[in-house]
Amino acid sequence: MAHKLAIFNMKGGVGKSTSAYNLSTGLVRFHQKRVLLVDIDPQGHASAALGIPIWQIEKQLKDVLQRQVKIKDVILPTASGVDVAPSNILLAEEEIPISGLPGRELLLRKAIGAIANQYDYVLIDCPPNIGVFSVNALMASDAVLIPVDMSYLGLLGINGIERALSLVREQLDHPIDITGVLATRFDARNNLSKEVLKSLQDHFGSKVFQTLIPETVKLREAPSFSLSIFEHEPRGAGSKAYQDLVDEIIAIYE
Numbered sequence: 001m002a003h004k005l006a007i008f009n010m011k012g013g014v015g016k017s018t019s020a021y022n023l024s025t026g027l028v029r030f031h032q033k034r035v036l037l038v039d040i041d042p043q044g045h046a047s048a049a050l051g052i053p054i055w056q057i058e059k060q061l062k063d064v065l066q067r068q069v070k071i072k073d074v075i076l077p078t079a080s081g082v083d084v085a086p087s088n089i090l091l092a093e094e095e096i097p098i099s100g101l102p103g104r105e106l107l108l109r110k111a112i113g114a115i116a117n118q119y120d121y122v123l124i125d126c127p128p129n130i131g132v133f134s135v136n137a138l139m140a141s142d143a144v145l146i147p148v149d150m151s152y153l154g155l156l157g158i159n160g161i162e163r164a165l166s167l168v169r170e171q172l173d174h175p176i177d178i179t180g181v182l183a184t185r186f187d188a189r190n191n192l193s194k195e196v197l198k199s200l201q202d203h204f205g206s207k208v209f210q211t212l213i214p215e216t217v218k219l220r221e222a223p224s225f226s227l228s229i230f231e232h233e234p235r236g237a238g239s240k241a242y243q244d245l246v247d248e249i250i251a252i253y254e
């Protein structure tokens, strides 16, 4: 049965999608894992970064959530070896109808249940909010990976993340765990990065990954070539960091 991880933070631009697609690729590339990336963000950034032409897809995750097709019928293979259940902006237009469906919090969990034994890891890239799509991602996952960017507002957002996880645990009765908190967009020349990291470590202790994801131009530009950081700059700092993260995840689960 697959390990199911939601890449979750309500704050935008913290590196959720960057982490989701590079981590997925790394699990395939370095550990030969079978990986499905579920893109439940209408921005479709993780799908696009893996080379999915998100404006040309015929079926997508919204059709699965609306119970019109099975998830296996929307999954596309990619050159990286990662399978993707893609989304685009049409998902956003269905947010209100999907919010009205019975069992609305469990739509994704039920869909993934049918194929979870075909993968070692299912990674779910969340949108930057706590609406019905993020709740579906959390309810479908065993644990969350929380990327936090090295900013004051990033730190301020921790409270909201913990409230959302409490809501899922207490109101929806789902014992979701935290796999780890990932320091992203780290700039070693900047005191703020060090201070935010220290606060994260004081708060989350050993749940903070040892790996720090640096802020690099190569990480920023890799999606425009539909390449993971491992192909775009194999010997760079971003590539080393995401490979270290992959190894930390493997050490946790295997």
Ligand SMILES: Nc1ncnc2c1ncn2[C@@H]1O[C@H](COP(=O)(O)OP(=O)(O)OP(=O)(O)O)[C@@H](O)[C@H]1O
Residues within 6 Å of the ligand: 011, 012, 013, 014, 015, 016, 017, 018, 019, 041, 043, 045, 126, 127, 128, 184, 185, 186, 213, 214, 215, 216, 217, 219, 220, 221, 223
């Ligand atoms: N470590 C990094 N170094 C440089 N640029 C980065 C890094 N991580 C992310 N970025 C860039 O910052 C922007 C936001 O990153 P990303 O899309 O991964 O964040 P996100 O949390 O998924 O955003 P959203 O909340 O909108 O989904 C993108 O342009 C991305 O390329």
Ligand SMILES: [Mg+2]
Residues within 6 Å of the ligand: 016, 017, 018, 041, 043, 045, 046, 125, 126, 127
């Ligand atoms: Mg994103």
